[in-house]
Amino acid sequence: MSKVIFSIRRFNPEKDSKPYYKDYEMNVPEGATVxxxxxxxxWTKDGTLTHRMSCRSAICGSCAVKVNGHPKLACKTQAAEEIINGRMKIEPLGNAKVLKDLVVDLEPFFSKFQKVKPWLVTEAAGSQQSAVNVKETRQSPEDFHRIDAASTCIMCASCVSDCNSWASNEKFFGPAVLAKAQRFVDDSRDKATLERVINLSEANGIWDCTHCGECVERCPAEVKPMDRIVSLRTTAIKMGIVNNNGARHVEGFVDSIRSSGRLNENIIPVKSMGIFNIPGLLSLIPVGIRMFLKGKNPPIIHKHIDEMDDVKRIFKRLKK
Ligand code: FES
Known part of the structure; x- marks a missing residue:
């Protein structure tokens, strides 16, 4: 047993005007989880401490908290591995309103799942036939493999806690919801793929992820949400759903590298917005002026790239 000081963020909205940290010194039994x-x-020191748990087996997702600054499933995390200089800091998940101590309001998180219809849309479901009379709809192991990773999501909201896009835009669907969407878009039995991908290509969907990779780092399962989002983007482009800023940005990016070997950041915003989108282009002007005043505007003429032939070869290979 080792003595550890747990610094826990406490907040009771009925009593406290703001959150504070309270220290608890305790011997950590061998093999104990957070x-x-x-x-x-x-149970032994302060019965007023409030936290969530249910399965204690890394299945229900309810015990996710921040441990030393990043989200973890408390029931899956060995305490001994989180002790830093005899201390451990425990806080509620980020990007969520704290209800009490370590309990956060997950309503905004769960309500977003409805937006991606997290259920199979089958022909039978669309017909007048009752769902209870429908035979099971089977799929091959290969087809299941495409949705296997997303299927392991336990909706613990750890990915959302450290999501930079969610932090700057609360309307962003978020990594868990988009991973769930990929699970149905790529389900060989689903009949609503086009409708789903069009919906996901709207604002706050797949193109609003900044691919910082935090969700992949923080996910306690094998979901790798950012990879699922990339998969959805690929599907959207393959299906020709490209009339949006995100898809145009990708195409502009590729064109720029292919033609000059460099990212031409003067052209990309124009291509992303769409060259006939006058209101959109006008909205770029204040940003451009601010960049110019701060000396952040990219050069008008880019330096020549010596290895342009290599770039062309890479593109040729990719095309193959
Ligand atoms: S208590 Fe269920 S995942 Fe931790």
Whole structure:
């Protein structure tokens, strides 16, 4: 057993005007998880501490909290591995309103799942036939493999806690919801693929991810949400759903590298917005002026790239 100081962020909206940290010193039993420690603190030191748990088996997703600054499933995390200089900091998940202590309001998170219809749309479901009379719809192991990773999501919201896009835009669907969407877009039994991909290509969907990769780092399962989002983007472009800023940005990016070997950041915003989108182009002017005043505007004429032949060869290979 080792003595550890747990610094836990506390907040009771009925009593406290703002959150504060409270320290609890405790011996950590060998093999204890972070959740075991939270329970011990609650049961033996301070019954007012409030946290969530249910399965204690990394299945229900309810025990996710921030441990030393990043989200973890408390029941899956060995306490011994999180002790830094005899201390451990535990806080509620980020990007969510704190209801009490370590409990956050997950309503905004769960309500977004409805936007991507997280259920199979089959012919039978679309017909007058009752769902209970429908035979099972089978798929091959290969088809299942395409949705296997997304299927492992336990909706713990760890990915959302560290999502930079969510932090700057609360309307962004978020990594877990988009991973769930990929699970149905790529399901060989689903009949609503086009409708789903059109919906996901709208604002706040697949193109609003900044691919920072935090969700992949923080996911306690094998979902790799950013990879699922990339897969959805690929599907959208293959299906020709490209009349949006995100898809145009990708195409402009590729064109720029293919033609000059460099990213021409003067042209990309114009291509992303669409050259006939006058209101959109006008909206870029204030940004351009601010960049110019701060000396951040990219050069008008780019330097020549010596290895342009290599770039062309790479593109040829990619095309193959
Ligand atoms: S208690 Fe269910 S995932 Fe931790």
């Amino acid at each position: 959740l075991d420690c939270l329970n011990l603190i609650k």
